[in-house]
Amino acid sequence: MNDNFLGAEFTPLAAIATTPTAAKRLLPLCQTPGVTLWVSASCREALQGNVSVSQPRIQFYSGSLKELLAEIWRSHRAFIFCLATGATVRLIAPLLADKSRDPAVVVLDEAAQYVISLCSGHIGGADQLARLIATQTGATPILTGAANALQLPGIDVLGVPFGWQRGPGDWTGVSGAIARGEPVQVLQEVGTTLWQQHLPPNHPFNIGFSEYTDTDIDDVASVKGRIWISYQARRFAPNSELPKVQWHPRVLWVGIGCERGVSAQLIETAIMRVFQAYHLALEAVAGIATIDIKASEDGLVELCRDRHWPLHTFPSENLRQVAVPTPSTVVETEVGTPSVAEAAAKLAANAPSLLVAKKIYREEGEPGAVTVAVAVAEREYTGRRGKLLLVGTGPGDVAQITGAAQGAIVSADAIIGYTLYTNLISPLLHPGQIVESLPITQEKQRAERAIELAKWGLTVAVISSGDAGIYGMAGLVLEQLRAQNWDGETPAVEVLPGISAIQAAAARVGAPLMHDFCAISLSDLLTPWPVIEKRLEAAAMADFITGIYNPRSQTRTEQIVKARDIFLKYRSGNTPVAIVRDAYREDEQITLTNLDNMLDIPIDMLSIVIIGNQSTVIYGNWMITPRGYLGFA
Numbered sequence: 222m223n224d225n226f227l228g229a230e231f232t233p234l235a236a237i238a239t240t241p242t243a244a245k246r247l248l249p250l251c252q253t254p255g256v257t258l259w260v261s262a263s264c265r266e267a268l269q270g271n272v273s274v275s276q277p278r279i280q281f282y283s284g285s286l287k288e289l290l291a292e293i294w295r296s297h298r299a300f301i302f303c304l305a306t307g308a309t310v311r312l313i314a315p316l317l318a319d320k321s322r323d324p325a326v327v328v329l330d331e332a333a334q335y336v337i338s339l340c341s342g343h344i345g346g347a348d349q350l351a352r353l354i355a356t357q358t359g360a361t362p363i364l365t366g367a368a369n370a371l372q373l374p375g376i377d378v379l380g381v382p383f384g385w386q387r388g389p390g391d392w393t394g395v396s397g398a399i400a401r402g403e404p405v406q407v408l409q410e411v412g413t414t415l416w417q418q419h420l421p422p423n424h425p426f427n428i429g430f431s432e433y434t435d436t437d438i439d440d441v442a443s444v445k446g447r448i449w450i451s452y453q454a455r456r457f458a459p460n461s462e463l464p465k466v467q468w469h470p471r472v473l474w475v476g477i478g479c480e481r482g483v484s485a486q487l488i489e490t491a492i493m494r495v496f497q498a499y500h501l502a503l504e505a506v507a508g509i510a511t512i513d514i515k516a517s518e519d520g521l522v523e524l525c526r527d528r529h530w531p532l533h534t535f536p537s538e539n540l541r542q543v544a545v546p547t548p549s550t551v552v553e554t555e556v557g558t559p560s561v562a563e564a565a566a567k568l569a570a571n572a573p574s575l576l577v578a579k580k581i582y583r584e585e586g587e588p589g590a591v592t593v594a595v596a597v598a599e600r601e602y603t604g605r606r607g608k609l610l611l612v613g614t615g616p617g618d619v620a621q622i623t624g625a626a627q628g629a630i631v632s633a634d635a636i637i638g639y640t641l642y643t644n645l646i647s648p649l650l651h652p653g654q655i656v657e658s659l660p661i662t663q664e665k666q667r668a669e670r671a672i673e674l675a676k677w678g679l680t681v682a683v684i685s686s687g688d689a690g691i692y693g694m695a696g697l698v699l700e701q702l703r704a705q706n707w708d709g710e711t712p713a714v715e716v717l718p719g720i721s722a723i724q725a726a727a728a729r730v731g732a733p734l735m736h737d738f739c740a741i742s743l744s745d746l747l748t749p750w751p752v753i754e755k756r757l758e759a760a761a762m763a764d765f766i767t768g769i770y771n772p773r774s775q776t777r778t779e780q781i782v783k784a785r786d787i788f789l790k791y792r793s794g795n796t797p798v799a800i801v802r803d804a805y806r807e808d809e810q811i812t813l814t815n816l817d818n819m820l821d822i823p824i825d826m827l828s829i830v831i832i833g834n835q836s837t838v839i840y841g842n843w844m845i846t847p848r849g850y851l852g853f854a
Contacts, residue, residue, distance in 0.1 A: 228632060229255075230298070230346055231298055231299045231325065231346060231350055232253065232254070232255030232256060232298060232299075233255045233256070233257070233296065233297050233298060234253075234255060234256045234257070234297060234298060234299040234300070234301065235256075235257055235259055235293055235297045235299075235300050235301075236250060236251050236256060236257070236258045236259065236300075236301040236302075236303070237259050237286065237290075237300060237301065237302045237303065237304060238258065238259070238260045238261070238264070238303050238304075239260075239261045239264075239286065239303075239304060240261075240264060240303075240331070241264045241267040241268050242331050243303035243304065243331050244258065244260045244264055244268060244279075244303075245268075246303050246329065246331055246333055246358075247301060247303050247329070248279075249357065250301065250354060250357060250358075251278050251279075252278075256278065257278055257279075257280055258278055258279045258280070259280050259281075259282055259289065259293075260279060260280070260281055260282070261281070261282065261286070262281040262282060262283040264281075265281055286312060287312055290312055290313065290316060291315075291316065294313075294316045294324070297324055298324050298325065298345070298346075299324050299325040299326070299327070299345070299346065299347070299350055300313075300324055300325070300326050300327070301327050301328075301329060301350075301354065302326070302327070302328045302329070302339075303328075303329050303330070303331055304328065306328050306337060306339065309326070309328050309339065310339070313326060313339075313340065317340065320340075320341055320343075320344060320345070321344055321377075321392075323340060323341045323345055324340075324341060324345055325338075325340065325341045325342075325345035325346045325347035325350050326339045326340035326341065326345075326347055327339060327347050327350050327351050327354060329354060329358070329360065330360075333358040333359065333360045334360055334361065335360055335361050335362075335363055336351045336354045336355050336358065336360040336361070336362050336363065337351065337363040338350070338351040338362070338363065338364050338365070338366070342364065342365075342366045342375070343366065343368070343375035343377050343378045344375075344377050344378060348362075348364050348366065348369065348375075348651075349631070349632070351363070351364060352364075352631045352651060353628055353631055353632060356624050356627035356628045356631055356649075357624050357628065367396075367399070367400030368396075368399065368400070368652060369651075369652065371399070371400070371402070371421070371424075371425075371652075372421040372652050373399065373420070373421065373424060373425075373652050373653075374416065374652045374653030375396070375653070376392070376395055376396055376399055376448065376466070377392050377396065377466075378653070379416055379468065379653070380412070380416075380450075380468045380470065382603075382634040382653070382655075382679060383412065383413055383415075383416075383470065383601055383603055383678075383679075384470075384471050384601060384602060384603035384604045384605060384678065385412060385450075385468045385469060385470045385471070385601065386468070386469045386471065386502075386504035386505070387466070387467070387468060387469075387504075388449075388454065388455075388466070388467030388468065388469050388502055388504055389457075389466075389467060390457065390464070390465050390466030390467050391464035391465060391466065392466050393464075394446065394464025395446040395447075395448060395464045395465070395466050397464075398425075398445040398446035398464065399425055399446070401445075402425055403425060403444075403445035403446070404425055404426075404427050404443055404444050404445060405425050405426055405427065405444060405445060405446040405447065405448060406426075406427045406429070406444040406446070406447045406448070407426045407427065407428040407429065407447075407448045407450065408429060408447065408448070408449050408450065408451070409428065409429075409450035409451075410449075410450065410451040410452070410453075411450065411451060411452055411470050411472045411597065411601070412450050412468070412470030412472065412601050413470070413600070413601065415655050416653070416655075418655075419653075419654070419655055419656060421652075426448075427444060444463070445463070445464075446463065446464045446465065446466075447463060447464075447465040447466075448465070448466055448467075448468065449465065449466070449467045449468070450467075450468045450469075450470065451467065451468075451469065451502075451505075452469060452470065452472050452473050452501060452502060452505035452597065453500050453501060453502060453505075454467075454469075454496070454500055454501060454502040454503075455467055455500075456500075467502070469502045469504035469505040470505065470601035471504075471505055471506060471507040471508075471601050471602040471603070471604065472505060472507060472570075472597050472598045472599075472600075472601045472602070473501060473505045473506050473507055473570075473576070473595055473596075473597060473598075474506075474507050474508060474509075474510050474533075474565075474566050474569035474570040474572075474595070474596050474597075474598060475492055475506060475508070475509050475510065475566065475593060475594070475595055476509075476510050476511065476561070476562035476563055476564070476565040476566030476567070476569070476579070476592075476593070476594040476595070476596065477492075477509055477510070477511045477515075477521065477561075477562055477565070477591065477592065477593060478511065478512070478552070478561035478562040478565075478579070478591070478592035479511075479515065479518065479520065479521070479589060479590070479591045479592065480588075480589035480590050480591075481518070481589070482519075482520075482588060482589055483518075483520045483587070483588065483589035483590070483591055484520045484587060484588075484589075485519075485520040485521075485523040485524040485527070486520075486587070487520065487582070487584055487587045487589065487591055488520050488521060488524050488591050489524055489528075490582070490584060491580070491582035491591040491593050492506075492593055494580075494582060495577055495580050495593045495595065499576070499577055499595075501576075501577075501595065506528075506530060507530075507531075507569075507570075507598060507601065507602035508525075508530045508531035508532065508533055508569065508602060509521065509524070509525055509530050509531070509532050509533070510532075510533045510534070510535070510565035510566055510568065510569035510570075511532070511533075511534055511535075511561060511562070511565050512534060512535060512536075512537060512540060512556055512558065512561045512565065513534040513535060513536050513537075514537075514556065515534065515561075516532070516534045529604070531602070531604075533565070533569045534565075535564075535565055535568050535569075537556055537557035537558040538557070538558075539568065540558040540560060540561060540564040540565060540568070541553070541557065541558035541559060541560075541564070543560065543563075543564035543567050543568060545559070545560040545563035545564050545567070545575075546563065546575065546578050547560070547563065547578055547579055548560050560579075561592065562579045562592040562593060562594040563575055563578065563579050563594040565594075566594045566595055566596035567596050569596070569598075570596035570597060570598035570599075571598060571599070572596040572597055572598060572599070574596070575594055575595065575596050576595045576596055576597050577593070577594055577595035578594060579592050579593065579594040580592070580593050580594070581593075600677070603677060603678030603679070604678065605678035605679070606678065606711060606712070606713065607674070607675035607676055607677060607678045607679055607680065607681070607711070607712035607713070608675060608679075608680045608681070608712055608713040608714070608715065609671060609672070609675045609681055609683060609698060609712050609713070609714045609715070610629040610630075610632075610633060610680065610681065610682040610683070610715050610717060611683050611685070611689045611690075611693075611694060611695040611698055611714065611715070611716045611717065612626045612629050612630060612682050612683065612684045612685070612689055612717045612719070613626060613684075613685055613686075613687055613688040613689040613690070613691075613693060613717060613718050613719020613720070613721070614626060614630075614642060614645065614646055614684050614685065614686055614687075614719055615686070615687065615719040615720040615725065615805075616686065616687065616720060616722065616725035616804045616805040616806065617645045617686060617803070617804075617805055617806040618645075618805040618806065619645075619646065619648050619649060621720055621725070621805050622646070622649075622719065623717070623718070623719060623720075625717050626717045626718075626719055627649055629682050629715070629717050630646055630649045630650070630682050630684070631649055631651070632680060633654065633680050633681060633682035634654065634655060634674075634679040634680045634681065635654065635655035635656070635657065635671075635674050635679050635680070635681045635682070636650065636654060636655070636656045636657070636681075636682050636684060637657050637659070637667050637670055637671045637674075637681060637682070637683045637684070638658060638659075638667065638683065638684035638685070639658065639659065639660070639661050639667075639684075639686075640658040640659070640660065640661075641661075641686075642684050642685070642686050643656055643658045643684065644658075645686075645806075646684060655674075655679075657670060664694065664697055665697065665701075667683065667694065668683070668694060668697045668698045668700075668701045669701060671683045671698060672698065672701055672702060672705070672712070675712035676711075676712055683695075683698055685719070686719075686722070687719055687720065687721040687722040687723075687724075687725070688718050688719045688720070688721040689716060689717070689718070689719065690716060690718070691721045691722075691723075691740070692722075692740075692742060692770055692771075695716050698714075699714070702714070722768075722770065722804065722829050723738075723740050723768035723770075723829060723831070725801075725804040725805055725829075726768070726799065726801035726804050726829035726831055727768075727799075727831060728804075729801050729804050729805070729809070729811055730799040730801065730811060730813060730831070730843065730844040731840075731843035731844045731845050732843075732844070732845050732846065733766060733797070733799060733831050733833055733837060733844040733845070733846050734766055734768075734831075734846065735845070735846040735847065735848045736766060736834060736836065736846050736847075736848055736849075737765055737766070738765055738766035738767065738768065739760050739765045739766075739767055739768070740767070740768040740769075740770060741753065741756050741757060741760060741767060741768070741769055741770070741784075742769075742770040742771045743769060743770070743771050743772050743773070743777075743780040743781060743784060744770075744771035744774075744777070745777070745780070750780070753780070754783070754787070757783075757784050757787045757788070758787055761787050761788045761790065761791040761792065762791050764791075764792075764834045764835055765834065766831065766832065766833055766834045766837065766846055767788075767831070767832045768829060768830070768831050769781070769784060769829070769830040769831075769832070770829065771826055772784075772824050772825075772826075772828055772829075772830050773824045773825055773826070773828075774825070774826050781820070781824055781830070782820060785816060785819060785820060788816055788832055789816055789817075792816060792832075792834075792835065793816070793835075794815060794816050794817035795815050795816070795817070796815055796816045796832065796833050796834075796835070796837065797813065797814075797815055797833040797837045797838060797839045797844050798813075798814050798815055798816055798819045798830065798831065798832050798833065799811070799812070799813055799814075799830070799831040799833075799844050800812045800814065800819065800822050800824060800828055800829075800830050800831075801828065801829050801831070802823075802824075802825070802827050802828040802829075803827050804829070810823075813839050813842065813844055816832065831844070833846060834846060
C-alpha cells in the first residue's frame with residue numbers, strides 16, 4: 222500500500238514538476254504503475270546524483286509546459302502539480318471542459334504542507350486523491366467543496382461505491398440546493414440504503430419512497446431539488462424549475478433466449494425496445510442471464526463485452542425448476558427446459574417474480590429471434606471486485622498510524638471496528654464512508670459483516686488497535702474466509718501492519734525488548750487457563766522478557782496474581798516491571814516498578830505489563846535490557 226497507494230481510478234496519472242525540489246517531492250508519489258513524473262528538462266543536471274533520472278517513471282519535457290499539458294490532458298485521469306496554485310489555474314483553464322469529464326487536478330506545495338483539491342473534486346476524485354496524498358506526505362488536505370463543509374457525500378458520487386450509474390438531470394442545480402442547505406427530496410425505490418444510515422444530523426434530505434409512474438410530479442412545494450434512485454428512466458418536464466437528477470442502481474437482470482447465430486445488434490435492439498416500452502433505464506442493467514449452452518454465443522458475448530455486462534449462465538436442470546408465467550413446450554423440446562429467458566432472469570436476480578414477462582423480437586433483414594425477460598434483484602450488482610484491508614491502527618494517536626494504514630482507511634468504502642477504535646481514527650474519516658462500530662465482544666460479527674460487504678464489491682477496512690495480526694482481527698477474518706471456502710482472490714485481502722501494543726508500551730519506557738521476548742495474553746476466553754499457565758511457566762523459566770496482554774478485567778482478577786507468582790519462582794523480586802496504560806492516548810499512565818510490588822499498581826484491560834529478564838535494569842526513568850554490545854571489543 223505504501224508503494225502503491227493509488228487505485229486504478231486515478232491512473233494514468235501525471236505528476237508535474239518544474240523545479241528539482243518539486244521533482245524530489247513528487248517522486249515518492251510516483252511508485253504506482255501508471256503514474257509518470259514529468260520534469261522540466263532544465264532540471265536534469267540538478268537532479269543527477271540525487272534521483273535516478275533514467276528510471277522509466279520520469280519523463281523530461283522540453284518546450285513549454287502549456288504545450289505538454291495540451292498533449293497529455295485527455296489521456297490522463299488525474300494530475301498532481303507541485304507548482305503555485307495561480308500558475309496551475311492559468312495552465313489548465315483553457316483545457317477545462319466539463320466537470321463530468323475533466324481529470325482530477327491536485328496541487329501540492331513544495332514544502333508538502335498543503336495539498337489542494339483544485340478541480341473535479343467529486344466525479345474526477347480530486348478530493349479523494351488529495352486525502353491520499355496527505356496520508357503519504359503529512360500535508361493538510363484542502364477541500365473547498367460545499368459537501369465537505371456539510372459533512373455530506375457529493376450527490377454526484379453518492380452511488381459510486383455501490384456501482385450505481387448516473388442518469389440525466391440537473392446535477393449542478395441539485396448540488397447547489399444542497400450547498401445552500403435547502404430541502405432536497407430523495408425518492409428511492411431500489412438499491413442499498415446504507416448511504417442514508419451514515420448521514421450527519423440536520424442533513425437536507427427528505428427521504429421517502431415513490432410509486433409515481435408519470436413523468437414528473439412537483440408534489441412537495443417546499444423542496445428545492447429531487448433525487449430519484451430507481452431502475453426507471455424518468456422523463457423530466459422541460460418547463461419545470463425544480464432541478465432533478467437520477468441514480469440507477471444496477472438491479473435489472475435481463476434474461477435472454479436466442480436462436481443460434483443472432484447478432485449482438487439484434488439482441489441489443491430487443492433489449493432497448495423492452496426497456497423503452499416499460500420506461501426502464503439501461504444504466505440499471507446488472508447483467509445478462511441465459512442457458513449455459515449459450516455461454517459462447519458470439520452475439521451475446523460481444524454485447525456483454527461492449528456494454529461491460531456480466532454474462533451469467535445456468536444449466537437446463539436448474540432452469541426447469543423455476544416457475545414462470547409463459548413456459549414453452551417447444552423450448553423444452555429444444556433445450557431441456559420450458560423457459561430460458563424468464564427462468565434465467567429470475568435465477569440471476571434471485572427474484573420471486575418477473576418485472577417483464579418474455580417478449581419475442583425479430584427484425585427484418587436480421588436472422589433469428591431474441592426473447593427478453595426482466596427481473597429485479599433485491600441487492601444491486603456493484604461490478605466491482607471487493608477488497609478487505611486488515612488495518613493495524615497502532616496505539617491510538619493518528620500520528621502513530623503508518624502512512625500505508627492511513628491510506629487504507631481513507632480509501633475504504635466502509636470501516637468496520639470496535640467503537641473505541643473507530644472514534645480514535647475519526648480525523649481520517651470523510652463523508653460518504655460507511656462506518657459500522659460493534660461492541661468489543663462481537664469480533665466474529667465484525668469479521669462476518671466485513672466479508673459480506675467485501676464479497677458484494679466494497680473496499681472494507683477492518684481496523685484493530687496495535688497490529689491487526691497480533692491479537693487483532695486479521696487472523697479471525699482469514700479464519701472466516703477459510704471456513705467459507707475462499708478462493709484466495711475474491712475478495713482480495715491486504716494486511717497493513719501497525720505499531721503493536723507491546724511496541725508502544727516499550728517505547729514509552731525505553732528499550733526493554735532489546736533481547737529475546739514474547740507476548741502472552743491472560744484472557745482465557747479463547748485459550749484454556751492451563752495452556753496459558755504452561756506458556757507463562759516456559760517464558761519465565763527461559764528468561765524471556767515478557768509482555769502481558771489483557772492482564773486483568775472486572776471479572777477476571779486472579780490471573781495476573783498467578784502470573785506474577787510464576788515469574789517469582791524463576792526471577793528476583795527486584796526484576797524490573799513496566800505497567801503502561803493507554804500508551805500514546807490522552808489518559809496515558811506509566812509506572813516503573815518490580816515483580817514484588819507490581820500488584821500494588823492499578824492494572825486493567827487497557828494496560829500492558831512488561832516483565833524484564835535477569836539483565837533488565839531501571840536507569841533513571843528508563844527501563845533497559847542490555848543486548849550485550851558493550852561486552853564485545
